[in-house]
Amino acid sequence: MKKKILLIEDDKIVRENTSEILELANYDVKTAENGKKGIELAKAFLPDIIICDILMPILDGYGVLQITSKLPDLEHIPFIFLTAKTHHTDLRKGMELGADDYITKPFEESELLRAIEIRLKRAEVFEQKSANKLTATSPKSIDNLEQFLQKKKAFTYQKGETIYCNGSKSDVLFLVKSGIVKTYKYNELGKEYNTGYYGDKEYFGYVSFLNNTMHFDNAKAISTTRLYKISKEEISEIFNNNHQILLSFIHLLANNLSHSKEQCLLLAYGSVREKTARMLLYLLENYPSKSGYEIFIDRNNLSNSIGVAKETLTRTLNDFKKESFIEITKKGVKILNKEKLLEVK
Incomplete structure (x- = not known):
């Protein structure tokens, strides 16, 4: 399987030329033109190594390294700075933040590829040692x-x-x-x-x-x-x-499948009132943050759960309030009459 490399570089020519070199070396390469886009791409792409410029708009390379080093899925990914800055204080700052290496522009193709290969090999050794340690310390069976x-x-x-x-x-x-x-x-x-x-x-x-x-x-x-x-x-x-956990997990999958099918039917054929009523009843049973009959959910998440505009949701909730089905609270919605909500069509 190809190793994945994320290249974050604001200079279009450098970005395209470097990407081409890496692709010719049989790497799977994704690129971003600034640090902010680079972080979002890193979360989705989960690269094996990150190569990043320092001086960039929106978010510089130091900021990218600081953020990625604190994200659980990215904290162990090797990080190489690609930069024209060569001052000792710049190098020291990057190393203190956790950078694995520096490559100074302009660079030789062989220098770049050698640095990547070394860092990837070190990462593989670290992962293997961690796996061996986990195997040695993990119980042979998990019964509790x-x-x-x-x-x-x-x-x-x-x-x-x-x-x-x-x-x-x-x-x-x-x-x-x-x-x-x-x-x-x-x-x-x-x-x-x-x-x-x-x-x-x-x-x-x-x-x-x-x-x-x-x-x-x-x-x-x-x-x-x-x-x-x-x-x-x-x-x-x-x-x-x-075995009881296995049965509970199967029950969870069955319930989620049933709810998904019901939601698909409601989205296709249900009225706004019916969709809103059904979702309120579902959240009353399943939403993690609630107290008694009060559901602590904001309007954005509630409207996005139902699949309607926030303004449409507000009108529908106000109608339900007038009909004494619900009470609108500071933290969300309180159900007053489950039976009437079940009858909404």
């Missing part, structure tokens, strides 16, 4: 899930931080330790549609995980969230030794 999770690292995502993107691929199953995650898609007009919400002790991202395919949606933390990432080997051990 809670004890297993207590020893496992939890990854922290801040509010609004992307966990995975449509078109990316995960070899882990995500389990929420704390916080809330939403999954969502964009239609052909760029309109966001939320496909699910996940809270404490709930799994997500399992379609890509089980089918070994690309994610069909995106996932983002909508509050500060901590996640476990469980490998296929670990989940196999869990299922083999905890």
Whole structure:
């Protein structure tokens, strides 16, 4: 399989020439013209190595390195600065931030390729040592899930931080330790549609995980969230030794499939009132952040869950309020009459 390289460079000529060199060397190359776009691309592409210029608009190379070094999926990726700056203080700053190497412009093709090869080999050695260490310390069987999770690292995502993107691929199953995650898609007009919400002790991202395919949606933390990432080997051990967990997981998949089919029918044939009523009832049972009959959700996420404009949602909620079906609160919506909502057509 080709190694993946992300090249972040604002100079179009340098970017195109360097990309061509790397592609001729049989690397899978993606490029970005500034640091901000580079970070977004890195989250989706998950490169094996990042090559980045220092002086760029919007976000410079130092900023890119600082941000990627704090993201769980990117923190161990080798990082090489490609720059015309050669002052000792510039080199020192980059190394203190965690850069693996510097290549000064103009450079020889062989110099660039040699630096990449060295860093990739070192990364492979590090991964192999980590895998061997994990194998040596991991239990042969996982018969107590809670004890297993207590020893496992939890990854922290801040509010609004992307966990995975449509078109990316995960070899882990995500389990929420704390916080809330939403999954969502964009239609052909760029309109966001939320496909699910996940809270404490709930799994997500399992379609890509089980089918070994690309994610069909995106996932983002909508509050500060901590996640476990469980490998296929670990989940196999869990299922083999905890049949009740396996049955619960099958039940989860069946429920989500049933809800997805219902949502497709509502989107195609349901009125705005019916879609809104059904979603409120679904969130009352399944939304992670609620208290009693009150659902703590903002208007944007609620409208994106239903597939209607925010203004349309506001009118519908006001109608439901007048009919005493709901109460509109500062934090979201409180259900007053479930039976009447069930009758809405």
